Amino acid sequence: MSRSTSKAKRRLSREDLKSGDCLCNHCTGKCCRYFCLPIDTPTTWDDYDSIRWYLAHGGTLIYVEKSTWYLLVFSKCQFLLPDNRCGIYLNRPKICREYTTDDCEYDSEWGFDKIFETPEQIWEYADAVLPPRRQARSKSGPPSLLPVISMPD
Secondary structure (H helix, E strand, C coil), X not given: CCHHHHCCCCCCCHHHCCCXXXXXXXXXXXXXXXXXXXXXXXXXXXXXXXXXXXXXXXXXXXXXXXXXXEEEEECCCCCECCCCCECCHHHCCHHHHHCCXXXXXXXXXXXXXXXXXXXXXXXXXXXXXXXXXXXXXXXXXXXXXCCCCCCCC
């Protein structure tokens, strides 16, 4: 076994880059494998139920950062090449053109104030922060009471 295949390739840090070397030459395309959209801060059971629906679809998560709620959708860009380069670099969307390596996530881990990955997590959180849900009333009036059973002595 050759020396280069016997060890896992060490990921270069920003500080290890040589002058003139572009960080993109070492990138795994992390930012090209998902997108995020800010969403309204949930305040009602219906709001949390909508978020529960997002999370039920898989490949999604909800996170909160600096009091802003976001929907994150894991979805690889169709133009990401096998070498993690952009296949339409010269004609890429504006959001990609404005993204710089200064803000790049290449060597940073995600950190959130809150994160929800499953419908059960968001429902449990809603249960903790909202008043109890009201039970739907029947059109025929209040439900009938069960009979009281007396226990023998």
